[in-house]
Amino acid sequence: MQPHSRRTLLALGLLTALTACTADPRGTRPAGPAPTRDPDAPARLRAVADTDLLLGAYDNLLTVPGAQTALLQPLRDDTAQHRAALAQGLPTASPSPTGTPVRSLPTLPELALMERRTAESRLNGLDEVSPSLARLLAAVSASNALHAAALGDPTPVRTPDGRTEATPAARTSAVPALQTALGAEHAAVYGYGVVGAHLPDDPQRADARTTHAAHLAQRDAWQRLLTSSTAAPTPAAGGYQLPFPVASPADAAKLAVHLETRLTTAYADLVTALPAPYRPSAATALREAALRARHWGAPATPFPGLPG
Template sequence: MPSSNRRTLLVLGVLTGALVLCGCTGGGGTDGTGGTREARPDPDLPLRARAVATTDTLLADYDAVLAGPGAAQADRLRTFRADLAAHRTALASGLPSPAGSTSPAGTPSGSGSAAGGAVPPSTRPTGSAVNSVAALATAERQAAGARLADLDTASPALAKLLAAVSASDALHAAALGDTGPITVPAPAPSSSARAAASGPAVSKSPAPLPGASAAALQNALAAEHAAVYGYGVVGAWLPAGEQRQDAYATYAVHEAERDGWQRLLGAGGATPTAAAPGYRLPFQVTDAATAGRLAAHVETQLTGVYADLVAATTGPLRDRAATALRDTALRATHWGADLSALPGLPG
């Protein structure tokens, strides 16, 4: 790891992310013959409805635990419940919400067919009521995976939101004691997908990366270059022991992320961004406390970078970006960062 007296400037501004992509759906207009073209339904609506239903179930779970065994952790649970309310507000954008209707958790809800974008009923299986903090932690972890089931079919803006909500659910689960793996439910394969899977394997050369994906990957690579240097400073200022070993391990994680993005860009026909010749710290690091603050800052800034990467990519690469967003959010809180209800999203 580089020493703390290396005379370079850490430019952590590259961690802020530059790509902000949003998905739009077609609206009404003319059909070219003077007639009015009917507006197309927003394909995000059923995805939003499923995500809101998951959130409503979690809100009801929090209420049940707060009314009983969760009293000892009431302040923390109320904070996490407020995060969920923020998730619901963001996810419900565009969904029908008839006046006077409420969800089981006491928040406004839509009604009707889920396919039309309204909120389906509770997603909690019969007989699996949450009645303890441990069960609530498991429900949060399972929700973190469920959020990502629709990731690849979502618009860039909704995919970014789903990844942020999933990261927040994972943070809640870990804080409540469940650090198990995040499992994404596998969608049922279509008939065409099954036919393709049964056919002979065909070797293909890596396809060139789309421009938006390549730019977002270059931004992630630049951010990881800076993160590697940042953790070099962090490790140099921490005393020998568990914290320093923690910093060394995270340094290696960021080296691996950097190398992975370099390989991916190269395979896609792009020239990977090189490490900057100079870096500047966002504040002076003089002791273990400020070293920990630097680690939290690096990880917090990376959440925005990876949220942008989710929006700019599709398929397995989008899944990988969502995982990176969740992992860096978990590391940020480990180092003491106080993240928002939607890690990586502005505001």
Template sequence: MQPPSRRTLLTFGLLLTAGATLTACTGGNGTDPAASAGGRRPDPDEPIRLRAVAATDTLLAGYDALLPQAPQLQPLRAEVAQHRAALQPSTTIPPTTPATPPTAAPTTLPALAALERQTAQSRLADLAAASPQLARLLASVATAGVLHATTLGDSTPTPAPSPATPSTVPTPGEAATPFQEALSAEHAAIYGYGVVGARLPDDQQRTDARTALAAHQSRRDAWQRLLAGTGATPTAAAAGYQLPFPVTDTPAATRLAAHLETRLTTVYADLVAAAPAPHRPLAADALRECALRAHHWGATPTPFPGIPNTPATTPTP
């Protein structure tokens, strides 16, 4: 028997390792005059970080206003505090005092949920202007905010981003590789959901699996169109893929679904950093959708969806 082909094994491995492939970003090779002179190097991301921290402080104040009557909010509040630390610019901003919330602090759980969702949407407005790694962090934190809103009971649909115009389609040399990686991951997810659906009872779970499969097929088609528009040949699906663990019953099937979605969040968080700025909202939207589906299938929550390791509390000087 011939050993499995590289492609057969590739993409489930990609779901484990794509982060290492896509997270690299280039830096300047010149000498920084401010750094050479002993001064603090200007951080072009600082205005974005300041806006993000201010929005986070408003969220923290909202949580603090409700914690006395809703102590169950403490884990979500702790995650928001982690977001603040990760978004903190190099010029440290002291945390706001919990005892002095803003006048508009929410007074009900639905109001807090709405604030989480609004804040998540506002973070995405800075994706194009941010550095690649800050864009990745903003997309992750925005996704966490949508998950918080969902946990708090807000099911308001998030508007889909507008597709990039033809003039902003990346050239093959500019960004074909990260989109090919995303396409390969979608091929594997589609195969995986075929296994998931076959092991689920014919009830709501199987319906949910079909819905997820259709979403991944749609995302696959979008990446194929984008790549074809660059003149690149989209990566084809393999005949089969090696599963990360045996799937013989319903619990294993739901665990596989959670695994697929969780690994795809890493692929898409890294794509936010690797993609040209006009395409970052599409990658962030894919990250959000995968994180919500992972949550639905019972994946362990994380403060930074798609980012395996907790980001540093301050940017590199």
């Protein structure tokens, strides 16, 4: 875990001060109703601290003569949006978008490594926060992974270990959301059959075959989870309506973008809908869909899968 920034520590101090103000000065009883504590506040503060370090690294690199501003500035802008979203609801001492200066000037590979490790850290404790914050952290983690890839780091992001075991009741309540995820993967498997059929026999078609295999594997994973929950997986439909006619390689790439973008939305919603033990699986699926969407030419977004 990255160390807290000075600003974040000030925010923690403010929280303590606000709590102390409500106590009776004689220390015998509270002067009034105890303040409502946001259970997500510690996780938000940690996420803001990590984001401050990234902002500081971007700010340092952008001051170097000849910096790759066209590459770095959009990623820095995304990171500032991450911070604003993560700081919502925190004390007023914390929402400034200014980053924490780093001790040395990072290189682009070091910045890419910071982004990848931050993508991983976002998912630690994902089963301990509210569904809405889990969804936001999953989307921001996916964006960090996209940044790492844009900066030249192709290393896969690791999913946290040590997932808590789902209770029988949690497995039962997960069934509707898992069936929705399975249906989305059935449609993606069908869609990539169309994509591959309209690409020339070159690296693009090989990419389509690889992606088709990835969706088959994800489909099978959801089927196994449903079976372990004593639910019968919903079978694929005989066919699926395409969102537009596909008659050329350009149409095929556009369809691939559509499929993956649709999946990012489905998986962001799944993070919210699934019981806590299953959230890392949904967040991982969201990230992989976002990376594939980028590969096929989807425009960049700071919050993959989230509206607006």
